[in-house]
Amino acid sequence: MTFFGATWALFKKECLLQARQPASLLPMFFFSFLALLILKLGFGEGEGAVPWVPLVWATTLFGGMLRLTRSFDAEEEGDLLDHLRILPGIAGPLFLSKWILNFLFILLLEIATLAFAGIFSAIPLTELSQAVPAFLLGTLGLSCVGTLMAGMFVGEGRRDLLLPILAYPILVPVILGVLHGAALDITWLKVLASFDVIFATASFMVFEQILKG
Amino acid sequence: MKRFIPILLFLFLAVDFYLIFVNAPEEATQGLVQKIFYFHVSSAFAMYIGFLLAGLFAALYLWQRTLMWDLLSHAGVSVGLVFCTMVLVSGPIWAKPIWGTWWTWDPRLTTTFFLWLIFAASLMLRNYFGDNPRGKIFAAVFTLLGVLDIPLVFFAVKLWRGIHPAVLGKEGNMPGAMKLALIFSNVTVLVLFAVFYWVTYQLLRREEQAKHEN
Numbered sequence: 001m002t003f004f005g006a007t008w009a010l011f012k013k014e015c016l017l018q019a020r021q022p023a024s025l026l027p028m029f030f031f032s033f034l035a036l037l038i039l040k041l042g043f044g045e046g047e048g049a050v051p052w053v054p055l056v057w058a059t060t061l062f063g064g065m066l067r068l069t070r071s072f073d074a075e076e077e078g079d080l081l082d083h084l085r086i087l088p089g090i091a092g093p094l095f096l097s098k099w100i101l102n103f104l105f106i107l108l109l110e111i112a113t114l115a116f117a118g119i120f121s122a123i124p125l126t127e128l129s130q131a132v133p134a135f136l137l138g139t140l141g142l143s144c145v146g147t148l149m150a151g152m153f154v155g156e157g158r159r160d161l162l163l164p165i166l167a168y169p170i171l172v173p174v175i176l177g178v179l180h181g182a183a184l185d186i187t188w189l190k191v192l193a194s195f196d197v198i199f200a201t202a203s204f205m206v207f208e209q210i211l212k213g
Numbered sequence: 214m215k216r217f218i219p220i221l222l223f224l225f226l227a228v229d230f231y232l233i234f235v236n237a238p239e240e241a242t243q244g245l246v247q248k249i250f251y252f253h254v255s256s257a258f259a260m261y262i263g264f265l266l267a268g269l270f271a272a273l274y275l276w277q278r279t280l281m282w283d284l285l286s287h288a289g290v291s292v293g294l295v296f297c298t299m300v301l302v303s304g305p306i307w308a309k310p311i312w313g314t315w316w317t318w319d320p321r322l323t324t325t326f327f328l329w330l331i332f333a334a335s336l337m338l339r340n341y342f343g344d345n346p347r348g349k350i351f352a353a354v355f356t357l358l359g360v361l362d363i364p365l366v367f368f369a370v371k372l373w374r375g376i377h378p379a380v381l382g383k384e385g386n387m388p389g390a391m392k393l394a395l396i397f398s399n400v401t402v403l404v405l406f407a408v409f410y411w412v413t414y415q416l417l418r419r420e421e422q423a424k425h426e427n
Binding site: 145148149152158162165166169170172173198199202206209210213 | 275324327330331334337338341346347350351353354355357358359361362
């Protein structure tokens with residue numbers, strides 16, 4: 001089976017598993033709505049109180065981490081990961097399939113968060129369209145680093161605490177990049193793109209080491 | 214040989230202190246507090262060298278899985294973190310009288326602070342996994358990711374145009390005595406760094422040996 005063939009097979013499996021339990025996404029969206037609400041209340045009321053970009057991005061970072069800590073839950077059951085480990089060349093497709101899935105879920109979360117934010121205060125369409133590249137690049141970086149690190153904590157009890165502690169400092173360029181790049185600042189978009197390329201390359205190179213432990 | 218190391222360090226520090234506090238003139242606008250710069254810049258170099266070596270040895274460990282590389286990487290993170298702490302402490306001590314504030318969210322300060330968080334997290338990761346050999350692999354991977362973050366510190370001032378003084382690259386402005394003090398400070402701190410690194414590595418090696426004997 002080719003690299004992309006294996007990736008597609010694994011991605012399809014993930015989608016099928018997720019389709020069987022759609023309700024598992026609800027806590028993530030509900031958490032994001034509550035986080036957004038708390039941030040909105042905390043920083044004051046009124047349309048001009050807090051710009052929407054930091055609100056939405058902060059909520060995405062917190063809610064997205066909930067998804068990322070569960071990246072390898074399916075493989076924990078029945079020791080599936082042990083069976084996958086012995087397959088030659090599985091690391092790359094496994095990582096890519098997980099990364100794509102996490103990216104899509106976090107993107108969905110962002111869209112939902114934007115909708116929630118739009119309920120509290122109007123978001124101008126021009127600002128929204130300008131912010132799309134930054135959010136896309138930022139979400140790519142977040143899902144890439146989060147997926148890689150989630151692989152370290154498969155079966156570990158304290159991953160909900162440790163994954164954010166490890167991931168957020170590494171993700172600082174992405175965090176800042178989205179906040180500043182949302183105004184279509186090309187320099188910041190280059191920073192985001194550079195981060196994504198560098199860390200994607202590194203992730204593909206080291207994921208096999210993490211998988212084999 | 215070991216008994217000469219403290220003497221050597223003492224000599225380096227003595228000459229360095231002379232060059233900084235006696236030979237180098239006081240800066241016209243900043244006064245005495247400017248002399249923190251000699252320790253601050255030197256510590257920053259030592260910090261980067263420590264983290265870069267940690268990354269290099271982490272990569273070697275992932276490639277060859279030899280314990281020595283893991284111990285050297287661990288030592289690099291530990292010692293680099295000490296000098297990173299020095300940078301973050303000496304910077305605000307200088308900043309308070311000059312900028313009027315202990316801290317600003319200046320890009321280089323901010324990224325140096327986050328480098329501290331990354332490598333502190335790396336030690337936390339090692340501590341979590343304890344004697345589990347997987348911890349060494351994960352720590353090596355995480356250290357490599359942290360090292361990839363380092364270039365951002367260099368590009369910070371250029372990209373974000375913060376208020377951090379861009380000293381390097383403007384050697385024409387610095388009097389000879391100050392340049393000499395800066396160069397010798399760098400050498401002294403590097404000697405200190407090398408000694409710390411070696412001692413830390415030996416401690417870690419003996420810890421591993423003691424674990425295997427038990």
